[in-house]
Amino acid sequence: MSVLTFTFQVLTICGCWPPNSWTSRYKRIMYDIYTVCIVLLINTFMLSQLMDIILNVDNTDDFAENFYVTLAMIVSCCKMFSLLRNRSNIAMLIDILMKKPCKPVEFDEIKIRQKFDRLIQMNTLYYATLVELTCAFAVATSVFKDYRKDRLAFRAWLPFNYSSPILFRIAYVHQSISLTVGSVLHIACDSLICGLLMHICSQIEIFKCHLRKIVNKSHFLRECVIQHIYISKFAFMVNKKFRFIITVQFVVSMLVVCFNLHQLTQMDINAKYIQIMLYMCCMLTQISFYCWYGNEVKLKSQQLASNVFEMEWLTLDHNVKRSLLIIMTRSMIPIEFTSAYVISMNLESFVGLLKTSYSAYNILQQMKD
Template identity: 35%
Template sequence: MILLLQFKILTLCSLWRPSNWKSLWFKIPYDILTVLTTICMCILTLLQFLYIILLVENSDDLTGCVFLSLTVFSVAVKMIHVLKARKDIQRLVHIFTSEPFAPTNENEIIIQQDYDRQIRKSTIIYGSAVESTVATTILKSFLFEVKDKQLPFRAWYPSDYIATWNFFALAYIHQVYSFVVGSFIDIAYETLICGFMMQICAQFEILKHRMQQLVNEQGNRSDHQKNIIINCVRHHNLIYQCSKNIVDVFSGVIGVQFFVSSLVLCTTMFQIVQKDLMSMQALSLVLYLNSLFVQIFIYCWFGNEVLLSVSLERNLSYEIGDAIYKIDWTMLEVDTQKGLIMMMNRSMKPIQITTASIISLNLDSFTTLVKMSYSAFNLLQKSQN
């Protein structure tokens, strides 16, 4: 199975019950935990927005609340989407682990393992950035805020949580639990999407290998070789179809993330310049900003990798087209020849991973988003002055 690390994290976060858990003794408690975790995250999101509506009094307080409330909101959206799109995600996994996508020889297994290592490495890097922010935020809260009965996040509660330690402890545990679980959900979800993008790149590498092997075995004019060519044409068509399926499943949530990120980036930078740069609060904000940059960057980086996998810049498209050109077309039937012509033409068109059919996930989009956030940050500073 592909993307094992991502699904293990989702399982630990009670969002992905393994399919082999057939017994009710496992299913019922796990489903109850799933419901409780979802409720905890949704309640925290609601309480934070109620705080903004009911208790915020000035622009400084507003910017201090917005970036955290939007982050929690985006995690809640991802949680609900994982539960809602479980069957679609399982279908994508099945496609990538079935014929013709499944590796068939040692060289193809090596190609697949190489891409699996890349996504695992990216998951660890991104996870380290996120969890360092989580650890710093919780440590700052525990050392400097608990003694004054201050919660990690500003939120509205129906009664005064400062009145008793019991109510404060309940609210504190709820926020910390939601924050920690939400961070792991965020890590798993973001790298799951990027992992599917990398699987597209892996399939182009495997297809290129199969086409080159076909050219090297040109002397064989058997029906078996014709079937291999037909399978390659089908494989190529399915790669493009699978990339469309990935966009259909995840584009809406990616669009929400980009919108949230553009707002959170500028408000976080605004908060940093308001703090003492040597304080614990500034350190936690800097780490948060760093993890946010990494989050947006990995989307755009892996989307750019998919774009390059079928562009002349990486020469995969050229190599596939060149391998097709070198095949002895005289041994092929007319329908097979038409399939190869379609394959060559399609190789010249890059795959664009988009969100909301507007934003393409590539490095240019990352640069544009950072520039927009910096412009909004300057506007906030001027209004403050």
């Protein structure tokens, strides 16, 4: 049974995961070259924007023009680095899901896994559609607005004079492709992390199925104890391996929401206004996925004690009751994902992020007045 198939296809497109069928040495070398090209694309675009802010920007209007895109590209570079660094760890996590005790065996367990797989694929597809529509809108409006006037799609510092038509076209295409690749990287990393969170929810649902079967099949007890330990270890590994990128995402999301709120109040409704609104929707969708499914993992892990009580546990023997009591005691401390060891990934954090961004926006408005 495959796991996160669509997500790994997106990872392959953005140069972070070689196709499984490419086993020959030459194909692996070709894919490594492709990965290097992707890394160069997004890093050169990010550096050109960052250097423009450092060297050329001297007023708030110029700073505001591309700041949110610069932040998005910085996060894209961080996500690329995190994905490439954690290739072996990602393979290890997927391997855990594909083997016992996490691998579903019976029909009802397979149905649960398939239900979550469909939900993961649907979420990834909807999120990808939103992000790529935003990216396509930004590129299309730039073609009609900037390209005809021989201006780049985004402000940038370049180490050459791009006034000649050929160099201008190269720089313009470079920006457009880099923006698209950066957006695909966001989709790949976000869908991978959220997909792993949803698989933890799937494992908890399968674990509940095992609990209900203990009454008639006592041999399931040992599998339940082992599976409960595996779920906790798996969640800890996911949180540990992706804590850096989750932290970066939280910080940047807060900055972007605050900054874009300020920008929207200063603009008339035009193409730029719509572009920033779409970008805001992407950013809020992005961080809400992290918080929503982090919250789902916490709630489902907390409900395990209640699930044990719902069983006919009074009819079980002493050893079974003792093992169930150990599981209940462990479930009193829920599985919780954190950002920077401090901020929990739940709905309260999402609301707190919005409130903090709005408070910062009010402070900016007061300083301006």
